[in-house]
Amino acid sequence: METTQILETIRMIEEEKLDIRTITMGISLLDCIDSDGEKARAKIYDKITRLAENLVKTGEAISDEFGIPIINKRISVTPIALVAGASQDESYVAFAQTLDKAAKTTGVNFVGGFSALVQKGYTAADHKLIRSIPEALATTDFVCSSVNVGSTRSGINMDAVKQLGGIVKETAERTADRQGLGCAKLVIFANAVEDNPFMAGAFHGVGEEDCVLNVGVSGPGVVKRALEKVKGEPFDVVSDTIKKIAFKITRMGQLVGHEASTRLGVPFGIVDLSLAPTPAIGDSVAHILEEIGLESVGTHGTTAALAMLNDAVKKGGVMACSHVGGLSGAFIPVSEDAGMIHAVEKGALNLEKLEAMTAVCSVGLDMIAIPGDTPAETISAMIADEAAIGVINNKTTAVRVIPAPGKSVGDTVEFGGLLGYAPVMDFNHNSSADFINRGGRIPAPIHSFKN
Amino acid sequence: MKAILTVIGKDNVGIIAGVSSKLAELDVNILDVSQTIMNGYFTMMMILDLSAVSDSFGEIKKSLADKGTDLGVQIKIQREEIFTSMHSL
Numbered sequence: 267m268e269t270t271q272i273l274e275t276i277r278m279i280e281e282e283k284l285d286i287r288t289i290t291m292g293i294s295l296l297d298c299i300d301s302d303g304e305k306a307r308a309k310i311y312d313k314i315t316r317l318a319e320n321l322v323k324t325g326e327a328i329s330d331e332f333g334i335p336i337i338n339k340r341i342s343v344t345p346i347a348l349v350a351g352a353s354q355d356e357s358y359v360a361f362a363q364t365l366d367k368a369a370k371t372t373g374v375n376f377v378g379g380f381s382a383l384v385q386k387g388y389t390a391a392d393h394k395l396i397r398s399i400p401e402a403l404a405t406t407d408f409v410c411s412s413v414n415v416g417s418t419r420s421g422i423n424m425d426a427v428k429q430l431g432g433i434v435k436e437t438a439e440r441t442a443d444r445q446g447l448g449c450a451k452l453v454i455f456a457n458a459v460e461d462n463p464f465m466a467g468a469f470h471g472v473g474e475e476d477c478v479l480n481v482g483v484s485g486p487g488v489v490k491r492a493l494e495k496v497k498g499e500p501f502d503v504v505s506d507t508i509k510k511i512a513f514k515i516t517r518m519g520q521l522v523g524h525e526a527s528t529r530l531g532v533p534f535g536i537v538d539l540s541l542a543p544t545p546a547i548g549d550s551v552a553h554i555l556e557e558i559g560l561e562s563v564g565t566h567g568t569t570a571a572l573a574m575l576n577d578a579v580k581k582g583g584v585m586a587c588s589h590v591g592g593l594s595g596a597f598i599p600v601s602e603d604a605g606m607i608h609a610v611e612k613g614a615l616n617l618e619k620l621e622a623m624t625a626v627c628s629v630g631l632d633m634i635a636i637p638g639d640t641p642a643e644t645i646s647a648m649i650a651d652e653a654a655i656g657v658i659n660n661k662t663t664a665v666r667v668i669p670a671p672g673k674s675v676g677d678t679v680e681f682g683g684l685l686g687y688a689p690v691m692d693f694n695h696n697s698s699a700d701f702i703n704r705g706g707r708i709p710a711p712i713h714s715f716k717n
Numbered sequence: 718m719k720a721i722l723t724v725i726g727k728d729n730v731g732i733i734a735g736v737s738s739k740l741a742e743l744d745v746n747i748l749d750v751s752q753t754i755m756n757g758y759f760t761m762m763m764i765l766d767l768s769a770v771s772d773s774f775g776e777i778k779k780s781l782a783d784k785g786t787d788l789g790v791q792i793k794i795q796r797e798e799i800f801t802s803m804h805s806l
Contacts, residue, residue, distance in 0.1 A: 276793070517802045517803045
């Protein structure tokens, strides 16, 4: 072991904010299904608190021994629409409250999975779940919700897209006292993945085993620092530098995931190779793009830089761990990234450019505050656009926008903590209402003649 | 269990003596030592064997950190795997 290597690792953790963003325990609730909602919820609470009893404690012990911060410990569960469907309940808010209670007992930061998968159509349970979202998110603290509205195999469910525009608005209004915070816990997906450890979109897919541990790494600051040393070099060098550093970051995820799964006696699922920013200085994906040579993120060239970054992170990370999964790429949330916030404030980054960027990176329009009076149809249309990018390009996309009640363009919405703050962004004021009101389903795309 | 100890701070009399006597007190065996002055800072690394210790990792970490405060340096202890897994295949 060389001194310089030891110091490099320590510097990455202490100065460049390398951390394990999350260890997320995926728990199947399929064996908690009961025709009596009360009984089902008792089983859910018991199973989660039993399996995740030591999750937080173990995470903290590992963090202490290895000297690497593990920021979040989380739980993802089977989409509740599948679990609650057998009950006779008309509202699933009580299920969300049970999840919240289990989260508080186990001490985790979030529990994800108040979810429905309606990419092709609704069941009665999906209807009930989606209608329950605004109240569920307003009356719980740690529950996250997601809805999958499209997939490459089945197209886009435009009825769901239409409905969810309204649900997003209602969720914001119900949490108006917290600047619409409920919407920060609601993600609308196309091509949702079953093993995502990141919130708010995590749920435990039905193809997964009973209980599994997934890990999400982070480290935008480490990538930026590495790129500072190759100023002016061609892209071959830039991409190589990112690959090498992504390898090192991912090795940490593999180590921590392996150790946690051994200690908890739970199988190790995947490492999600994502660059997840936080509002802290030196932890920004936008600043990486600027280090690559852009005066500001959002200017011409941003999409190409992001595409290269995203691809190089995957290439570097794939060899560093046994199984890769989740979303795996660079996240570009606005409120959670100091560089993105700055670019929006100075007018260099707008919604249209963000949409283009989502075509080449992980996820989509993420943590974006829009005026509280944005029409529901416009939000639906944003969802439709993102879903189309995902469905056609065979990738995951998502929308997590916050129509902040009472706020207009130029105001700032403060969420606090890792969620950060966001300048309210303008949208295209031409109506999309007639488009959204058609409803129905956009057919699945053809998988040949790719251009 | 092997661990890596790093000591960084302003150079002073008695840092090595202070650290190693504390380690002996805790029944920690020193396997390897390297020490240098880097950018004016005292920088020391030790590879330690913790197999004979009776205290928990957390307790050892705390008593070493306290010792560091006494000596005016920063003392960290981390399990070796974090370094080996990052830098070797």
